[in-house]
Amino acid sequence: MAEDTRVERAANLFDLRRIIGGVFTAWGLLLVVLGLFDSEEEIERAAGVNINLFAGLGMLALGLLFLLWAFTRPLGRELAEDEPGGPGGGDGQGAAGKPDPGGE
Amino acid sequence: MNEVRLDTDFVDYAIIATYFLVVLGVGFAAKRYIKSSLDYFLSGRSLPAWITGLAFISANLGATEVLGMAANGAQYGVATVNYYWIGAIPAMVFLGLVMMPFYYGSKVRSVPEYLLLRFNKPSHVFNSVTFAVATILIAGVNLFALALVLELLLGWPLIVGIIVAAVVVAAYISLGGLSSAIYNEVLQFFVILAALIPITVVGLVDVGGWGGLQDRIKESTIGEAGLHALQGTNPGDVTNPIGATWIGIVFGLGFVLAFGYWTTNFAEVQRALSAKDLSAAERTPLIGAVPKLFLPFVMILPGMIALVAIPGLGSDQPNMEYNNAIPLLMNEYLPNGMLGVALTGLMASFMAGVAANVSAFNTVVTTDLVEPYLKRGKADEWYVSFGRYATIAGIAVSVLTALIASTYDNLMNYLQALFSIFNAPLFATFIIGMFWKRMTPAAGFWGLIAGTATAAGLFIGYKAGALSFGSDLDESMWGAGSAFVVVAIVSVVVTLMTTPKPVSELQGLVYGMANIDESVAVSHRWWESPKLLGFSVLAGAAILTILFW
Numbered sequence: 001m002a003e004d005t006r007v008e009r010a011a012n013l014f015d016l017r018r019i020i021g022g023v024f025t026a027w028g029l030l031l032v033v034l035g036l037f038d039s040e041e042e043i044e045r046a047a048g049v050n051i052n053l054f055a056g057l058g059m060l061a062l063g064l065l066f067l068l069w070a071f072t073r074p075l076g077r078e079l080a081e082d083e084p085g086g087p088g089g090g091d092g093q094g095a096a097g098k099p100d101p102g103g104e
Numbered sequence: 105m106n107e108v109r110l111d112t113d114f115v116d117y118a119i120i121a122t123y124f125l126v127v128l129g130v131g132f133a134a135k136r137y138i139k140s141s142l143d144y145f146l147s148g149r150s151l152p153a154w155i156t157g158l159a160f161i162s163a164n165l166g167a168t169e170v171l172g173m174a175a176n177g178a179q180y181g182v183a184t185v186n187y188y189w190i191g192a193i194p195a196m197v198f199l200g201l202v203m204m205p206f207y208y209g210s211k212v213r214s215v216p217e218y219l220l221l222r223f224n225k226p227s228h229v230f231n232s233v234t235f236a237v238a239t240i241l242i243a244g245v246n247l248f249a250l251a252l253v254l255e256l257l258l259g260w261p262l263i264v265g266i267i268v269a270a271v272v273v274a275a276y277i278s279l280g281g282l283s284s285a286i287y288n289e290v291l292q293f294f295v296i297l298a299a300l301i302p303i304t305v306v307g308l309v310d311v312g313g314w315g316g317l318q319d320r321i322k323e324s325t326i327g328e329a330g331l332h333a334l335q336g337t338n339p340g341d342v343t344n345p346i347g348a349t350w351i352g353i354v355f356g357l358g359f360v361l362a363f364g365y366w367t368t369n370f371a372e373v374q375r376a377l378s379a380k381d382l383s384a385a386e387r388t389p390l391i392g393a394v395p396k397l398f399l400p401f402v403m404i405l406p407g408m409i410a411l412v413a414i415p416g417l418g419s420d421q422p423n424m425e426y427n428n429a430i431p432l433l434m435n436e437y438l439p440n441g442m443l444g445v446a447l448t449g450l451m452a453s454f455m456a457g458v459a460a461n462v463s464a465f466n467t468v469v470t471t472d473l474v475e476p477y478l479k480r481g482k483a484d485e486w487y488v489s490f491g492r493y494a495t496i497a498g499i500a501v502s503v504l505t506a507l508i509a510s511t512y513d514n515l516m517n518y519l520q521a522l523f524s525i526f527n528a529p530l531f532a533t534f535i536i537g538m539f540w541k542r543m544t545p546a547a548g549f550w551g552l553i554a555g556t557a558t559a560a561g562l563f564i565g566y567k568a569g570a571l572s573f574g575s576d577l578d579e580s581m582w583g584a585g586s587a588f589v590v591v592a593i594v595s596v597v598v599t600l601m602t603t604p605k606p607v608s609e610l611q612g613l614v615y616g617m618a619n620i621d622e623s624v625a626v627s628h629r630w631w632e633s634p635k636l637l638g639f640s641v642l643a644g645a646a647i648l649t650i651l652f653w
Binding site for chain 1: 115118119122123126129130155287290291294295298301302305306307309310436437438439440441442445
């Protein structure tokens with residue numbers, strides 16, 4: 001059991017969805033703040049689009065979606081069964097064990 | 105020079121720095137997780153399809169792809185979409201639905217290893233060596249292209265750019281192996297999109313939307329013909345800017361070059377082999393094909409925008425090469441902040457290209473050359489640590505090949521020449537060996553040698569001036585085509601003179617004898633059906649091609 005929780009924790013730490021979510025949330029916030037304070041001149045340059053603000057909002061949304069997905073369906077409990085969205089998908093079966101490649 | 109130099113500030117550098125820290129962090133996290141050589145070289149065959157699928161497409165989103173496709177968009181207009189909807193999607197679907205059962209089902213760890221099982225040791229060694237050489241050359245191209253952009257945009261000296269990029273990639277791959285490469289590729293995929301989408305949106309607003317862009321393209325150098333994918337490609341009456349007939353596009357580009365690249369390039373196939381089961385492996389290239397359908401809208405479109413928005417693009421003025429379309433747009437439109445994201449996206453795309461090749465290189469060198477032939481029967485940990493050294497050595501050599509690449513003025517053409525020499529003969533050997541049980545081991549070996557020699561001979565003859573072709577690209581098309589034909593002829597002739605392998609040894613390796621993977625029997629939801637996904641993507645490509653006819 002101890003082994004299980006250790007592997008689960010490692011898996012969560014290493015969950016790509018949290019990494020992508022974290023990076024995009026941070027960048028998104030940064031760009032939104034920059035966008036709010038961008039000068040007229042800078043907006044003029046980007047064809048009148050406040051691109052920092054809009055791109056920042058988009059990236060923030062993407063980042064939050066990834067975080068939401070990662071925290072509602074933690075990887076540790078569904079290492080084997082990890083497709084998104086399917087209700088009743090990851091039932092935790094074979095949690096710690098990656099499928100054995102067999103062969104050879 | 106200075107007119108292209110970006111006006112970066114500390115915010116941009118902060119964004120770039122966080123990205124590099126995360127990339128290295130993934131390497132360290134992956135290192136803790138690695139327990140065996142299978143973990144290191146194939147991610148323990150444990151990854152879900154969405155990850156391998158995005159890594160699959162990201163491995164292809166390297167330097168030449170991002171800059172090159174925008175350049176082609178500026179130069180040829182809409183016709184560039186043929187590289188996607190005809191020149192990639194069908195090959196990706198073929199890899200997923202037809203070839204993956206043999207690759208994944210036979211449990212090989214690499215493309216060359218399939219040749220060992222299907223044919224014999226000499227063909228295995230020959231292909232492993234040529235593959236290792238080719239990947240290092242290609243990794244060098246990506247390193248060089250990255251350094252070029254860093255020099256252009258930030259003023260970093262070329263050699264500094266090459267070495268910084270090489271050190272970062274070496275660090276995260278030697279630490280985390282394929283997992284680290286793949287995880288970073290998925291992250292890179294999103295970062296590249298975060299760079300390209302805003303450029304496209306701002307550009308479109310600036311030129312007055314799609315309608316405005318069409319009007320201004322009609323008045324530009326490529327004119328009305330630049331707005332069509334396949335119009336004006338009838339033989340004898342070619343008016344399309346790409347200068348090819350539909351026969352050349354469908355057979356040369358869509359069949360020989362595309363199928364050769366997508367189905368036998370281990371840097372791509374390795375991503376699918378690391379999937380957790382056969383269904384996920386089959387879906388890897390298919391999931392990758394979905395973004396591939398839509399990438400033209402953020403890769404070719406910016407090139408077309410640059411053609412009308414950047415006066416003098418494509419002229420002889422300094423820094424106005426088509427290849428600089430994306431950097432020039434960044435400079436034109438993006439404020440600090442978004443600029444940092446876009447720069448990070450460019451760096452991410454170059455590193456994705458280098459990483460894909462280097463992680464494939466260390467796998468082939470370790471599992472296909474060292475383990476079976478040079479140092480047999482060592483402990484598993486020995487091979488993992490050898491893989492780490494192979495990574496570092498591979499990157500060191502690719503720094504040198506980056507310097508070779510720096511002597512070519514058109515990188516895309518250099519790459520196409522490499523593909524015609526290394527991939528086209530391999531693809532021919534595969535396709536014949538997979539569908540023709542009788543093909544003998546000797547035929548596989550001699551076919552490969554003859555095909556590689558043919559394409560290499562044409563290339564050398566062309567470079568030495570003994571043979572003449574319409575263009576560099578024309579040479580690669582002919583090289584690939586003739587390599588294919590030579591392999592076919594040699595394979596048939598040698599097969600008729602030698603004895604085939606007993607059918608019992610071909611289980612799981614040839615068409616009609618695929619291994620059934622038990623794990624697939626476990627319930628898969630209907631929307632996870634590879635066939636449904638594959639045919640939907642094909643239909644999407646057909647519809648888009650007709651829309652932009």
